[in-house]
Amino acid sequence: MESSGCSICLLKSEVVKDLDTSELNTLGKSCVEAVFKKGETIFKQNALSSNIIYLQTGLVKLMIEGPQRIQILRLKKAPCYLGLPTTMGDKINNYSAVAIEPVSACFIDINVFKNLLRINPDFSYEIIIELCKNELKQFHRCVKLVQNEIYGRLAGNLLYFADEIYQSQEYKLPLSRSEIADMVCTSRETVSRILNSLAKDGIISISGKQIKILNKSLLEKISEKG
Amino acid sequence: MESSGCSICLLKSEVVKDLDTSELNTLGKSCVEAVFKKGETIFKQNALSSNIIYLQTGLVKLMIEGPQRIQILRLKKAPCYLGLPTTMGDKINNYSAVAIEPVSACFIDINVFKNLLRINPDFSYEIIIELCKNELKQFHRCVKLVQNEIYGRLAGNLLYFADEIYQSQEYKLPLSRSEIADMVCTSRETVSRILNSLAKDGIISISGKQIKILNKSLLEKISEKG
DNA sequence: ATAAAAATATGATGTTTATCACATTTTTAA
DNA sequence: TTAAAAATGTGATAAACATCATATTTTTAT
The missing domain is CATH 1.10.10.10 (Winged helix-like DNA-binding domain superfamily/Winged helix DNA-binding domain)
Incomplete structure (x- = not known):
């Protein structure tokens, strides 16, 4: 099912405010909406990663297989991007995402997303800032968990x-x-x-x-x- | 001390290969080299973060204050950037960097660095990929450490x-x-x-x-x- | 070269928390 | 509505590892 409403829903996001109308239309044309019930997997560790996912509504847990057991890395609450590090950082998903509340999400093709980054430096910049903040939070979370x-x-x-x-x-x-x-x-x-x-x-x-x-x-x- | 040699040393880096000569010259003019002995602090947690540091040679430990004790997050080996997440993600350093082998490093003003990101989308893109890969590694490191x-x-x-x-x-x-x-x-x-x-x-x-x-x-x- | 300081090694003891075993409650499905 | 399944609660036991107490070795500074 194709969504033409990206300009409506995505504009709510901090990151996406930097895209202009024509850019949002490009995004809209290659954007596929999907809904997930509680417990359903949005993407799975070790599967090929070929989409960036924009989480419109709902709550998601990120899970990674550890040496002894499954670990829940963190929760992700809409609105936000899902799978940025694993889709941009590796061919294969390094973790899974599972809905823990009903979710609606937009699947954006990785090449379309990369192109947006290339044509819009402000958008790239916002993504960089978001990634940096996430990494800092992850450091703090990890240290608390370990100590x-x-x-x-x-x-x-x-x-x-x-x-x-x-x-x-x-x-x-x-x-x-x-x-x-x-x-x-x-x-x-x-x-x-x-x-x-x-x-x-x-x-x-x-x-x-x-x-x-x-x-x-x-x-x-x-x-x-x- | 001012360095005009950025184009020589930085070109070795994966990330910096995307900068052209004039961009490297801009970088060179606002780049300050410094050396550190073993045990010397390069930047300190809770201090204002206003530089991106390019580590030319040497080995560094990243340390963060945990709830119980100091935690060494990881080592960073030249050539690489130092302090990207903490400088781009917060006004204040969220961790410290200390030389554990003699280090030479280039301090780049954050505004110059931001400008490079803005004028060179390929450079932004490489930084995004590097940040994503780092985050994935950090996930795996954390899970191993905890489990x-x-x-x-x-x-x-x-x-x-x-x-x-x-x-x-x-x-x-x-x-x-x-x-x-x-x-x-x-x-x-x-x-x-x-x-x-x-x-x-x-x-x-x-x-x-x-x-x-x-x-x-x-x-x-x-x-x-x- | 030698004393002082720092780093490392190693045994004994105690605490935290996992695991097992089973009881009870809540949820799900027919 | 009721039976089955899943989730939760709670005690007893055991294992991993921190902490304390020294002893020994290595490094540093004079």
């Missing part, structure tokens, strides 16, 4: 959901206990134990997947100190 | 030195045991123990900082399986 104990790692992720995904101190966890374990690299059981322990201490309240942060400053302290 | 046990992490780093830094199965460790601990996120003592254990098993030989990989396939197996 903190599980209490701190889990606390950090609860704050990440609140501040960066939902912009609310009360939210429904987008992941199961087992997926959270894949994100903070621990066992399913330990996630249960620590969530319940944080609730017992009055720092959060839990009811199934519903989470409410009650004592944010303490949660931040746990996240920072380990 | 593997120390044997695997240390084995991985011995291979990293051999294959990516020295291109030789025999080399002098560029870091102390304590710095290696900062790289694989363990204690100084554990690094000692495991290096000696690998030597006792005949997988490597050690004499001070001199390392020789004797059984590479086994070391690779340890690195991959944990």
Whole structure:
């Protein structure tokens, strides 16, 4: 199905504001929209990467096969690009993307995307800035993951959901206990134990997947100190 | 001290081959060379970032303050750019760079660099590719660091030195045991123990900082399986 | 060359957290 | 609505590794 509405939806994006109308039309002609249900794979690790994906709505988890188990690298929330590093950096996807909420996305052919970069330096520049910011965030995420104990790692992720995904101190966890374990690299059981322990201490309240942060400053302290 | 030799030294770089002579001259006029001894800081975390640095010769460690301790993110070997993500991605350095071998480097003003990106789309494109490749590598490094046990992490780093830094199965460790601990996120003592254990098993030989990989396939197996 | 400082080695002990085992709750599908 | 499947909770045990305590070796500076 072909989309001619790129100029409408893409203009919302920070990065795409640098494209002019004719450029957006080029994009529109080679842009294919698709929707994904929760749990569906958008692209798969080790498959050939030939598209840049613009995530219009929804929430996605990026997963990579580690030496021991699957690791959830991060979540990606619309609107944003999906698969930039893996499509531009390698022929083959270095990680998978799976919808964890209903997703609508636009598949842009890699050659069309590359051409946009070539004809529009401002667009290139914005992409460079975005890549740099992502790398910095990735450094910080990695260091926290490696150095903190599980209490701190889990606390950090609860704050990440609140501040960066939902912009609310009360939210429904987008992941199961087992997926959270894949994100903070621990066992399913330990996630249960620590969530319940944080609730017992009055720092959060839990009811199934519903989470409410009650004592944010303490949660931040746990996240920072380990 | 002003350098007019950019066109000579920079042309060796993959990325810079896309600049033409007049662009290289612009670069040369605003380029300041500097040398650093082992142990000297090239740029410091939390300081204002206003330069892109082209590393001409030498070896550098990138260090970031974690919640518990200093973490060595990776080494950077000349010729390459230094500080791209932190200079383009934030006003302030998100990590430090310290010479671990004598270094000569060229400091390029950020505005001059940005202008080069703007006037030369091929150059932008190469930078984008480099950033993407770096991010993919960082993903893999992070997952190994988080999931593997120390044997695997240390084995991985011995291979990293051999294959990516020295291109030789025999080399002098560029870091102390304590710095290696900062790289694989363990204690100084554990690094000692495991290096000696690998030597006792005949997988490597050690004499001070001199390392020789004797059984590479086994070391690779340890690195991959944990 | 020699003393002082730094780096490295190695054993003993304790903590964190994984794993196993099983119970309970929630969700899904017929 | 009910049975089956999936997700979650919780205790007991075990393993990996940090930390502490010294001892020894190597490097540095005079």
